[in-house]
Amino acid sequence: MKTTIPYQKLDGNQSWTAPVTRERYNDDLTASEADARIQSRHLVKNFGKKTALNIEYSQILGSSIYGLVGPNGAGKTTYLRTLSGIYRPDAGTCEMDGQSIWENPEIKSQILFLPDQPAFLPRTTLLDMKRFYQGIYNRFNHNVYRELLETFGLDEKTKLKTFSKGMMRQAALCLVIAAQPKLLLLDEAFDGLDPVMRRALRRILSQLILDHEMTVVISSHNLRELEDLCDYVGVLHNGNMIIEQDLDSLKLGICRIQVAWTKALDIQQLQRLGLNIVDYSRQGSVLHLIISGDRDEITHTLRTTNPLLLEALPLTLEEIFLQTMEVNGYDIRHILG
Amino acid sequence: MTSDTFLAKSSTNLPPYDSGKSARYIFLRTLKDNFPLGVLLFALEFLTQPFAIYINNIFTHDASLGNPLHNKWSIYQSLRSTFTSSIVPLLFIIGVILVVRILGYIHQNVQIDLWHSLPIKREKLFLSKLGGLSVILLVPHLLVMVWSGALVGFTGQFSSYAKAYIQHWTLGTLAVIAGLSMLIYIFMRFGTTSDSIIGTLGLFVAWPIMVLLYSTVMIEIIPGITFENFANNHLFLHITYLFSPLPAFWTGNSIWPYWLILTIICIIGSTIAYKRRKSEYAETLVSSHPFYYVLRTIATITGGLGLSYIMGLNASLPSALLGIVLGSILIHCIVEMIVARGVKTLVRSLIGYVISLVILTLLLVAVLFDLFGFTRFSPTPAQLEKVIVTSAYWDSPIPSIKLTPDQDAAIIENLNEMNRKSINSQRGKMGAFQIGFTPNYDIDDKFINQTVDLTYVMTDGKIVQRQFTYNIDLSQESLSQVVTTPPLKYIFMNKEILREISPENCQLYNTNDYYWYEDQSDHLVNLSQTQMQELLNLIADDDLERMIGDNPEEFAEARSEAPEPTIISMDKIESTEDNPIYTLVIPKQNIVAALGKYAATEGDHDIYKESIGEYQDLNPDPYKTPPWGYEVQNENDQRYEIYIDRFSTQAYEYLQAINQQ
Numbered sequence: 001m002k003t004t005i006p007y008q009k010l011d012g013n014q015s016w017t018a019p020v021t022r023e024r025y026n027d028d029l030t031a032s033e034a035d036a037r038i039q040s041r042h043l044v045k046n047f048g049k050k051t052a053l054n055i056e057y058s059q060i061l062g063s064s065i066y067g068l069v070g071p072n073g074a075g076k077t078t079y080l081r082t083l084s085g086i087y088r089p090d091a092g093t094c095e096m097d098g099q100s101i102w103e104n105p106e107i108k109s110q111i112l113f114l115p116d117q118p119a120f121l122p123r124t125t126l127l128d129m130k131r132f133y134q135g136i137y138n139r140f141n142h143n144v145y146r147e148l149l150e151t152f153g154l155d156e157k158t159k160l161k162t163f164s165k166g167m168m169r170q171a172a173l174c175l176v177i178a179a180q181p182k183l184l185l186l187d188e189a190f191d192g193l194d195p196v197m198r199r200a201l202r203r204i205l206s207q208l209i210l211d212h213e214m215t216v217v218i219s220s221h222n223l224r225e226l227e228d229l230c231d232y233v234g235v236l237h238n239g240n241m242i243i244e245q246d247l248d249s250l251k252l253g254i255c256r257i258q259v260a261w262t263k264a265l266d267i268q269q270l271q272r273l274g275l276n277i278v279d280y281s282r283q284g285s286v287l288h289l290i291i292s293g294d295r296d297e298i299t300h301t302l303r304t305t306n307p308l309l310l311e312a313l314p315l316t317l318e319e320i321f322l323q324t325m326e327v328n329g330y331d332i333r334h335i336l337g
Numbered sequence: 338m339t340s341d342t343f344l345a346k347s348s349t350n351l352p353p354y355d356s357g358k359s360a361r362y363i364f365l366r367t368l369k370d371n372f373p374l375g376v377l378l379f380a381l382e383f384l385t386q387p388f389a390i391y392i393n394n395i396f397t398h399d400a401s402l403g404n405p406l407h408n409k410w411s412i413y414q415s416l417r418s419t420f421t422s423s424i425v426p427l428l429f430i431i432g433v434i435l436v437v438r439i440l441g442y443i444h445q446n447v448q449i450d451l452w453h454s455l456p457i458k459r460e461k462l463f464l465s466k467l468g469g470l471s472v473i474l475l476v477p478h479l480l481v482m483v484w485s486g487a488l489v490g491f492t493g494q495f496s497s498y499a500k501a502y503i504q505h506w507t508l509g510t511l512a513v514i515a516g517l518s519m520l521i522y523i524f525m526r527f528g529t530t531s532d533s534i535i536g537t538l539g540l541f542v543a544w545p546i547m548v549l550l551y552s553t554v555m556i557e558i559i560p561g562i563t564f565e566n567f568a569n570n571h572l573f574l575h576i577t578y579l580f581s582p583l584p585a586f587w588t589g590n591s592i593w594p595y596w597l598i599l600t601i602i603c604i605i606g607s608t609i610a611y612k613r614r615k616s617e618y619a620e621t622l623v624s625s626h627p628f629y630y631v632l633r634t635i636a637t638i639t640g641g642l643g644l645s646y647i648m649g650l651n652a653s654l655p656s657a658l659l660g661i662v663l664g665s666i667l668i669h670c671i672v673e674m675i676v677a678r679g680v681k682t683l684v685r686s687l688i689g690y691v692i693s694l695v696i697l698t699l700l701l702v703a704v705l706f707d708l709f710g711f712t713r714f715s716p717t718p719a720q721l722e723k724v725i726v727t728s729a730y731w732d733s734p735i736p737s738i739k740l741t742p743d744q745d746a747a748i749i750e751n752l753n754e755m756n757r758k759s760i761n762s763q764r765g766k767m768g769a770f771q772i773g774f775t776p777n778y779d780i781d782d783k784f785i786n787q788t789v790d791l792t793y794v795m796t797d798g799k800i801v802q803r804q805f806t807y808n809i810d811l812s813q814e815s816l817s818q819v820v821t822t823p824p825l826k827y828i829f830m831n832k833e834i835l836r837e838i839s840p841e842n843c844q845l846y847n848t849n850d851y852y853w854y855e856d857q858s859d860h861l862v863n864l865s866q867t868q869m870q871e872l873l874n875l876i877a878d879d880d881l882e883r884m885i886g887d888n889p890e891e892f893a894e895a896r897s898e899a900p901e902p903t904i905i906s907m908d909k910i911e912s913t914e915d916n917p918i919y920t921l922v923i924p925k926q927n928i929v930a931a932l933g934k935y936a937a938t939e940g941d942h943d944i945y946k947e948s949i950g951e952y953q954d955l956n957p958d959p960y961k962t963p964p965w966g967y968e969v970q971n972e973n974d975q976r977y978e979i980y981i982d983r984f985s986t987q988a989y990e991y992l993q994a995i996n997q998q
Contacts, residue, residue: 047617086453086616105356109456119451121370135362136455138354 037062037215038083038183042092045078045239052078053239055092060217060232063209067226067247068219069321070236076219077116079236080185083217084113096183109137110182116191118172126156126171130178137179145178151200166193177204184208186218190225202229227317235321247317254278254320257289259302260309273301278323290315290323359457360465367439367469374438378431379477385423386485390415413498416485417505421587424481425509429583432474432517437530439470440521444530449616463611467521467604474517475510482506508593512586515596516541518603519582525610526628528621532676539632543639545577545584550642555704555711558770560760561803562711563790630689633672637693638700640668654771661701665694705769712760714801715753716793718742724749725792752791756805 036059045053053075060066070076081087082094085101085108093100096107120129126149134140149156152170154163163171169191176184184205190198206229208214220226226233233250235243243250264285271277275298279290286309291298299312315323390412440463442448452462486499486506520537527533552567578585582596644664649657669690673683703709724740740749765771788806795801 081450081616084454086450088615103458105359105456105458106354107456108454109354109356111454111456113450113454115447115450117447117450119447121451132366135366136359136457138358 036060038094038096038217040079040082040092040094043082043089043094044091045075045082045087046090051239053082055079055239055241058234058241058244060215062215063213064231065205065209065216065218065229067230067233068217068236069221069223069226069233070219071221073238074236075239076236077187078239080113080115080187080217080219083183084108084111084185086113109139111185112137112176112179112181112183113185114169114172114176114187114189116187118168120160120168120172123159123161125159126154126174129160129171129175130156133175133179137181139180141178141180144180145174148174148177148204151204152197166197169193170197173201177208180212180214182212182214184214184216186216188220189218190220198225205229223318223321224316233317250320251314251317252295254290254292254315254323255295255298256313256315256319257291257298257302258286258309258311258313259289259307260286261305261307265305270302270305273305275301354456356457356461359455360461363457363462363465364469367466368472371435371438371469371473374431374435375473375477378427378474379480381427382424382478382481383484385419385427386416386481387488389419390485390488412488413502416488416502420502420506420509424478425513425583425586428474428478428510428513429516432513433520433534435470435474436517436520436524437534439466440524441530443524443611443614444528444533444619446619449619453616459612459614460608463608467607478510508591509586511593511596511600512582512591515582515599515603518600518607519580522603522607522610523628525607525614527626528618532629535676536628536632539636541581541583543632543636545581547635547639547642548577550639550646551700551704554642554646554701555709558704559707559711560763560770561756561805563802563804565802566711629676633669633676633686633689634693634696636672637665637669637690638697641665641694641697643668661697662694665697666690669693706767707770714803715757716795716801718746718749720795720797721749722794722796724752725790725794726752727790727792756791756803759805 038058038060040055040058043053043055043058044051068076068079078087082089083101085103088102095101096111099107101107101111121132124132130140130145134142152167152174154167154171154174160168160171169189170193173189189201193201202225205216209216218226218230227247230247232246233243234241245253264287267277267280270289275289276292277289278292281288295312299310302310442452453459455462457465482503486503519540520533523536523540524530524533527536548567552564555567556562556564578588578590578592579595582599585592641661641664644667645657645660648660648663669686670683673686674680677683677686707713719742721742723742724745726738726740740752742749763770788804791803791805793801793803
C-alpha cells in the first residue's frame with residue numbers, strides 16, 4: 001500500500017512573500033519602466049481604520065492584458081476603482097502616462113471601468129445608455145457598438161432592468177468597448193457569461209489590443225480564464241501586491257518535480273544543494289517537489305544526485321497562485337472550492 | 338467582427354477631450370430624465386392657482402360684487418392663500434423628489450461607479466446636475482407665477498396687488514430654495530438617502546417642536562409669559578427660523594436676505610463637500626457622524642419635553658419627571674435604532690442619552706427659576722412711554738386702553754405691584770415655580786376679561802408684552818386700587834358694559850341646539866324691550882346668577898362663530914325643557930359705541946397687534962385701518978365681513994371703494 005505524505009509547507013522564499021517593491025521589480029520583471037502605462041507608487045487606500053490597499057509599486061504595461069488575482073477582500077475591486085478615478089488614494093500616486101488619474105478628465109476620458117455589478121442609469125434601455133456614453137466619450141464608435149450588439153444578440157430597446165445578469169454584463173461590455181478606451185478595467189469580467197460568450201469576449205479583447213493598443217486589466221477568481229488570456233499577472237493579498245510578473249516568467253519561475261532515488265534523500269539534503277523548495281509531498285518512494293527557480297537549473301542540480309526518476313512538470317497558473325497564497329498562510333483551496 | 342472595423346475608428350483624428358461638453362450633456366440629460374416631474378409640477382400648480390381661480394370665479398361670481406377692485410382683491414387673496422398653503426409645500430415636495438432622483442446616486446455604490454468614473458471633475462458634475470434640477474423645479478413654477486400674476490395685474494392696471502403677490506411669491510420661493518439647499522448640503526454629508534431625509538426632518542421638524550414644547554412649558558410655568566413673547570423676541574424661535582425657512586415663511590417671519598445668503602452658502606458648501614466626499618462613503622451609516630449626535634440630542638430632549646408635558650400637565654411633579662425620563666429614553670432608543678439599523682450601538686449610545694438628559698434637566702431648571710429673567714421685568718415710569726391694556730380674549734369687543742406714566746403713574750405702579758404679587762404667589766421652595774405644569778393663575782371668576790394683555794411701550798422703542806390673569810381674591814384685595822378709571826373697570830369687570838347697551842339691539846336665542854346659530858330665526862326668543870332691559874340688569878347685578886343656581890360658571894366664553902359679533906353664553910348650565918339655556922347676543926357696535934370714548938387710538942391698538950405678531954407682511958399704515966372693521970354695510974344693504982389682519986391695506990382700499998359708491 002502506497003503511503004502519501006501531504007504537502008509540507010516550508011518557509012516561503014522571501015521573493016515570493018514580500019510585497020513588490022520598485023527595486024525588486026527591476027529584478028523580477030523584464031519590462032522597463034518606460035514601457036509602463038499605469039504606475040502606482042506607495043498607493044494606500046483606507047476604509048476607516050482598515051487598510052484596503054497598500055501597494056508599494058505596481059505597473060501595467062501598454063497594449064497588454066493584465067490579470068489581477070486575489071482572494072475575496074484582497075483589494076482587487078478597490079484597486080480597479082482607484083485606477084478608474086472613483087476612489088481617491090489616501091496616500092501615494094496612481095498615474096497613467098505619467099499623469100495623475102484622480103480628477104483628471106483628460107486621462108479619465110481614456111479609462112473605462114466595468115464593475116462587477118454593471119451600473120446603468122435608472123429606468124433606461126441600452127439605446128439610452130448608448131446615447132449617454134456617446135454624449136460623454138468622444139471616441140464612442142457606433143459601428144463597434146452595432147457589431148457587439150449583434151455578437152451578443154441584445155435588443156437595445158428593451159428596458160435594462162428586464163435583462164438577466166449575464167445580459168446586463170454583455171450590455172455593459174458593448175458600451176465600454178464601443179467607447180474605445182485606452183485602458184479598460186474589467187472587474188470579474190467573465191462572471192455571468194456563458195462559455196460561448198466568454199470565448200467571444202476573449203477574442204474581442206485580443207483583437208482590441210491588437211487593433212487599438214488598448215490596455216486591459218481583468219480581475220477574476222477564474223484563474224484558468226486568465227491563464228490563456230493575460231500577458232501579466234498581479235497577485236493581491238490583504239491589499240499588498242505580492243506578485244506582479246509576466247505570465248511566462250511566472251510559470252518558468254516555479255516548477256513541479258517528481259523525483260525518486262534508490263536511497264531517498266531528505267529535504268534538508270536537497271536544500272543544502274541550493275534548491276528553493278516551496279512545498280513537497282511523498283507518495284511511496286516518489287518525492288513531489290515544488291521548487292522556485294529556473295527549471296533547467298533545478299533539473300541540472302537534481303541530476304547530480306543520480307535519481308532513478310526525475311521529471312519536471314509545469315504548474316498551471318492556479319497551482320502557482322495556490323502555492324503562493326498558501327505560503328502566505330492563506331487557505332486558498334477553501335476559497336476556490 | 339473584423340479588425341478593420343476597429344482600425345477604422347482608431348485612425349480617425351479626434352478632437353481633444355472637452356469636459357465642458359460632457360457637463361453640458363449631463364445638464365441636458367438631467368433635464369430630459371426629469372422633464373415629466375417638471376410637467377407634473379406645472380400641472381399641479383396650474384390647477385391650484387390660475388385654473389382654480391378661474392373656475393371659482395365662474396361659480397361664485399355675484400353680480401352685486403361687481404366692483405373690479407373687489408374682484409382683484411379676491412383674486413389676490415386666493416392667490417396668496419393657495420400659494421402659502423399649497424404651492425409652497427408642493428414645490429418643496431417636488432424639490433425633495435428631484436434631489437433624491439438627481440443626487441441620490443451619491444448614496445448608491447453601483448451608481449457611484451458609473452458617475453464617478455466619468456471624465457468630468459466632481460464639482461462640474463455636481464453643478465451640472467444641480468443646474469438641471471434648478472431648471473426643472475423653477476421654470477414651471479415661474480411660468481405659473483407669471484400666469485397668476487397676470488390674472489391679478491391684467492384685471493386692471495398693474496397694481497399693488499400684483500406687486501404684493503410677486504413679493505409674496507418671491508419670499509415663498511426663496512424659502513423653498515433655502516430649505517432645499519440645506520437638504521442638498523445634508524445629502525452631501527450623509528451616507529444614505531434615508532439618513533439624509535431623517536436628518537433634514539430632524540432639523541426642520543424636531544428643533545421647532547422642541548422649541549415649541551419648551552416655550553409651552555415656560556408659558557405654563559412662568560407667570561405673565563405668553564407665546565407672543567417667543568413669537569416676537571425669543572432667541573429659540575429666531576434660531577428655529579434660521580434652521581427652518583418654511584415655518585419662518587408660514588408664520589410671516591420672512592428673512593429673505595438671510596435665505597439668499599443661506600442658499601449661496603449651502604450651494605458652495607455642498608459643492609466643496611461633494612468635491613471632498615469620498616466615493617466609498619455611499620451606503621455607510623451616519624450613526625457616528627457629529628451632526629447626528631446633535632440631531633439625536635434635539636430629538637431626545639423633544640421626546641422628554643413632549644411626554645412630560647402630556648403626563649405632567651395639571652398633574653404632579655413625579656409624573657412630570659417620569660414623563661421626562663420615559664419620553665426621552667423612548668425617542669433616544671428609537672432614533673438610535675433607526676439610524677444604526679439595529680440595537681448594536683444602543684448600550685454605547687447611553688452616554689449620549691445621559692448628556693441629553695443633563696441638558697434637558699438644565700433647561701427645566703432654567704424655567705423653574707426663571708433664569709431667563711421674564712419675571713424680573715417691571716419697568717419704572719421713566720423707562721415707559723405708555724402701557725396698552727387689552728382684554729386677552731381675542732374677540733373681545735372692549736377696545737384697548739392706554740395708560741401713560743405722566744397721567745397714570747399710580748395705576749401703572751399698582752398694576753405692576755399686582756403682577757408681582759401674582760408672580761410671588763406662585764413661587765415655591767427656593768423661589769422656584771411649580772413644575773406640575775399648573776396654569777400660572779388660579780382663577781375662579783366668571784368673567785373672561787380678567788385676563789389682560791399688558792403691552793409696555795418703552796422709551797427706547799422696545800415693546801414688551803405680558804399677560805396676567807387676576808384671581809378673585811387678588812382683585813378683592815387690590816383691584817379697587819387699580820380700577821380707578823372707567824376704562825380699566827370695563828377691562829376687569831366686563832359685566833358693567835351690560836348697563837350701557839340698549840335693549841332694542843339685543844336678541845335672545847335658545848341654544849339647546851348646538852347649531853342654533855346656523856338658523857337663528859328658529860331659535861329666536863321674543864322678549865319685549867322691558868323684559869330685555871330687565872334681563873340685562875339682572876345679569877349686570879349678578880341677580881341672574883343667583884336666580885339660576887348656586888354653581889354656574891356662566892359667561893364663560895364669547896362665541897366667535899356667531900353671526901353677531903358678541904355673545905355671552907351660559908353654556909355650562911344644564912338645559913332642560915323646563916329650564917332652557919339662553920344665550921344673550923349683544924351687537925358689537927353697541928358695545929363699541931358705549932366704550933368708544935375710552936378707547937385707545939388706532940395707533941395704540943396697532944402697537945398691540947404688532948406685539949402679538951400681526952401686521953408682519955404688508956406693514957399697512959395703521960391709521961388707514963378701518964376702526965374695528967368687522968362688518969360693514971353699504972348703502973344697498975350689502976354686508977361684507979372684513980377682518981383686521983395683514984390684509985388691512987386691501988381692506989381699507991375696499992372700504993374706501995364702498996364708501997364712494
